[in-house]
Amino acid sequence: MPKAISIRKVDGKPGQVYYPLEHIQLPEPQPKENEVVVQITAAALNHRDLFLRQHLYPGTTFGVPLLADGAGVVVATGSGSQAQQWKGKRVVLNPGSGWQDDPDGPESPKGYAILGGTKMNPLGTLGETVTIGAEELELAPRHLSSVEAAALPLTGLTAWRAVMTKSGQAKPGRNILITGIGGGVALMALLFASAAGANVFVSSGSQEKLDKAKALGAAGGVNYKEEGWDKKLLAQMPPERKMLDAIIDGAGGDVVEKGTRMLRVSHVLCM
Numbered sequence: 356m357p358k359a360i361s362i363r364k365v366d367g368k369p370g371q372v373y374y375p376l377e378h379i380q381l382p383e384p385q386p387k388e389n390e391v392v393v394q395i396t397a398a399a400l401n402h403r404d405l406f407l408r409q410h411l412y413p414g415t416t417f418g419v420p421l422l423a424d425g426a427g428v429v430v431a432t433g434s435g436s437q438a439q440q441w442k443g444k445r446v447v448l449n450p451g452s453g454w455q456d457d458p459d460g461p462e463s464p465k466g467y468a469i470l471g472g473t474k475m476n477p478l479g480t481l482g483e484t485v486t487i488g489a490e491e492l493e494l495a496p497r498h499l500s501s502v503e504a505a506a507l508p509l510t511g512l513t514a515w516r517a518v519m520t521k522s523g524q525a526k527p528g529r530n531i532l533i534t535g536i537g538g539g540v541a542l543m544a545l546l547f548a549s550a551a552g553a554n555v556f557v558s559s560g561s562q563e564k565l566d567k568a569k570a571l572g573a574a575g576g577v578n579y580k581e582e583g584w585d586k587k588l589l590a591q592m593p594p595e596r597k598m599l600d601a602i603i604d605g606a607g608g609d610v611v612e613k614g615t616r617m618l619r620v621s622h623v624l625c626m
């Protein structure tokens with residue numbers, strides 16, 4: 356039987372407890388008609404996994420494999436043709452169920468149920484195998500290793516939706532501010548927005564992270580802990596466009612008050 360890793364219950368209050376990990380046995384995989392068995396070759400951590408161990412994440416559940424992100428190889432399939440076409444393919448998993456194609460959001464009335472560590476979805480990628488519907492697979496990009504591909508799905512989808520779908524501003528010449536560039540989603544947002552040709556400005560509490568962001572394509576950056584970061588940001592923008600077209604924010608703080616004053620009228624704050 357395949358093994359997986361979940362959190363084990365110990366006494367403690369949310370935020371003070373740090374649940375230990377334990378091995379669990381999964382049932383022998385028996386894929387239904389349109390299901391596949393993915394042998395996991397790499398899985399990725401996300402900030403939500405730390406929150407789960409601290410019992411700070413909604414629906415935290417013991418005995419459910421941890422982690423939402425994974426890459427692997429399809430080693431067995433159900434009898435359906437949709438499933439069989441995946442046999443032997445290198446794949447990444449949709450990190451949640453209930454959302455197939457609609458850019459406006461999850462189609463399922465129950466919303467998006469993220470994999471890993473909660474009762475909302477019994478699957479997780481921190482295990483030897485995941486048995487999942489074939490419709491939840493994507494081919495792993497050929498130019499990425501398994502480790503790189505596993506890091507892409509959840510932060511990548513979140514950032515893609517914020518930058519490309521909701522903001523609509525990832526275009527050459529547009530100014531986009533991404534806050535808290537040390538964050539996982541923020542880093543993906545920087546890569547997408549700068550690849551699309553936007554002038555990306557970032558904020559961070561650390562100079563080292565600002566320098567790294569510039570090496571990854573940011574046009575400029577400011578430390579959100581410093582007084583007057585908003586004026587310093589304005590000074591870095593091109594003279595012909597002293598305004599922001601979008602703010603991608605997952606951190607809060609005074610960006611709502613100060614950042615929105617720099618936003619072009621009727622433009623957007625996302626994430």
Ligand SMILES: NC(=O)c1ccc[n+]([C@@H]2O[C@H](COP(=O)([O-])OP(=O)(O)OC[C@H]3O[C@@H](n4cnc5c(N)ncnc54)[C@H](OP(=O)(O)O)[C@@H]3O)[C@@H](O)[C@H]2O)c1
Pocket residue numbers: 401402403509510513534535536537538539540541558559560561564579604605606607608609626
């Ligand atoms: N991770 C996901 O897959 C995912 C999925 C859906 C939604 N979300 C949401 O997206 C947001 C970001 O998630 P994440 O996992 O990327 O977070 P994360 O990796 O924990 O990063 C959060 C970042 O916020 C920055 N920050 C903290 N205080 C700040 C302040 N006062 N002003 C500006 N920035 C500040 C820090 O940046 P520096 O280190 O640069 O200082 C920190 O690295 C959260 O609201 C989360 O709920 C995340």
